[in-house]
Amino acid sequence: MTVAETHRRFVDPRFVPLALRNLLANKGRLVRSSAGIGFAVLLMLVQLGFERGFFDASLATVRQLDGDLVIISRSNYRFASADPFPRSYLATAAKVAGVLSVSPLYAAWQSFSWKDPAGDQSYLVQAFAFDPDHPAFLLPGVKADAARLKEEDAVIVDRRARRFLGMASGTGKTEINGRPVQIVGGFALGPDFMSDGTVMMSEASFARLLPGNRLSAADLPVEFGMVKIGPGADPSTVQQALEAALPHDVRVLTRPQLIAFERDFQADVSSAGPIFWMGTVVGFVVGMLISYQIIYTDLSDQLPQYATLKGMGYENSYLVRVVIEQAALSALAGYAPAWLACLVVYRAIGAVSLLPLHMTWELTLLSFSLTLGMCLLSGVLAVRRVIAADPAEVF
């Protein structure tokens, strides 16, 4: 090694990754500090994940609807609310230019009582009915098993429904509203905060099972009109034409508009959002405390080294930069294992709670920014210690 190289490697600050070396100098300390910051990250990720999970669960059904446009009663305030309109509207809609097909979706939230096949207890479930030739949902299981719904009193069920409903197998016999039904298949949807499980069936079965119903399938009031538009037709043009052609007591929404409609409702009434946001803030504050303590302890341990650097003539600005860099690296070292651990935690909690907990880019970015923010802030708070380092004290 030449003198110049030696000088470059050990003296010239531009080439010494000092922050990284400080971080790696003591492996035990690195593990401890990563664990501390990692736990705060995990706390934030879990709280953020719950917040998203609650939201996603309440939007899961709407997101699976198969239609370019949806006709819905104007007075309806949320997806899962019975507010039907006359079936005759669908014939009007079918005549509008650009409309390829219109099919009805029937729904009930308060009138289908499902008996646990393995027990005696009955529970309210969410029920949907549609023409088996035009299944109203994108769910693969629905598409696959819809044809079998033409059989009398056949239903398909949500395999991810709450377990006490006994829907997981997707086969067997049970009763709905006291009438025997045959389970002919299943799909994976998951419960939300309104319903523990979902059943789907043909219009004819729905008309038979609906309590106190005296209407034939053809006269049932419709909850949603699922509109598909022809190839090349412009959704917003067709939407306007439909609005003009249909009576004023219904409106026509695009799929994204329907999802936004439901999201607004959930955001408005749910008290889950504030609870989990508070959890995230607490995670951030706790993370701040932990990372401040860690960075402060690390700096105290390394004070002689910093004082030595100062004694050698390095500026405070250089030392501050090293501390901040080290804080950023600590954030990364704590974040990476916590992110990986979180994948396991999401999977475990998701399987037990049936909440859709998924790691997304958005969650990753948000939680990483929070982590970086708390570590940098702690670094800034702790850096005074280094500025105050007195070379004379070391020797």
Next chain:
Amino acid sequence: MPLQVAWRMLVDQKGRTALATGGIFIAILLVFIELGFFVAVPQGGMLIYDHMRFDLLVCSNRYLFQAQSGQFPRARLAVARTVAEVKEASPVYLGGAKWQDANGGLKVDISVIGIDPQAGIFAVPDIERQSAVMDRPDTVLVDGATRSLFGPLRAERVVDIAGRRMTIGGVYKLGTGFLGLGIALASEANFFRMFPERPPDTVNLGLVSLKPGADPDRTAEALRAILPADTQVFTRPELAAHEVAYWTTRTATGLIFGSGLVVSFVVGIMVLYQTLATQITRQLPQFATLKAIGHTNRYLDAIVLLESFLITAVAFVPALGAALLIYALIRSETLLPLTLNAPQLGAVFLITLVMAAASAFLSLGGLRRADPAEVF
């Protein structure tokens, strides 16, 4: 005396100690809040029962929880009244309906509770004061916690409930619990005006009050013996256990707040450990000096353990105060019955002590580094 040394070390650097106490304060507060949610969120299902006067609840054998209560023949209440200890058995009717402003607009789901206004069912001053209002035809009281979606909740406003024109007679403050977005309270007569298709001889809940001195458990047994299998009987503690178990185990509630509690505990240990480790690092010269004058490692360990307990005990008091404040805030915002009872307080204190001990043991490693030779 290690205790005196520990105390001296803490008061020597008041600023630093205050900072450390602040960290631990947050950690304890976190445990308080998570435990509060874990206990209180499922209790939301008890909110309405908690404000009803009864000793025993008679309900359908299909009863799941308050919002899915099922119905049973009204005649069962007459049977219940034949039991000697029973003073009164009052029916409660529950129904779901659409609420719409008289001038149109959104049709929002509302829960309707039907009661005899004179039976003194609700121990809510607003309701008792307005019992005569409920007797007016086509008049309801509405819960003040009914969501803004329902429009202004002022007296004399006319709305459609289940397609019938009703007048808001007044507002009361109780909270909607887990019964839905809004609640309207009606007299029996008004209830059946809104739900004309409902058979008048079935009820949802039977509230049984007992004569003074009667034993609830024994009377419950007597009622179970006399009533047919289509009904079941709960005492108040049994009902509370049933409703809380429903929300804790049948929904994601228990898991979510349970995991929050576990995480808060782990985070608490981390915060405490980091704080203590920092303290020890800062006091290393003092510890080294103690070693140099001949004190054993055990003595130093005792000091650290005592420092840990002292600092935690000091942080516990303001954490308790802040928790009570936050509980009150959340209570008024969400109407969740977030309260602090003795077992909860004890649990948090115990958890705190365990956290303090665990983190003290974790940070003893740093103490071994205290080397008298380095100090001088």
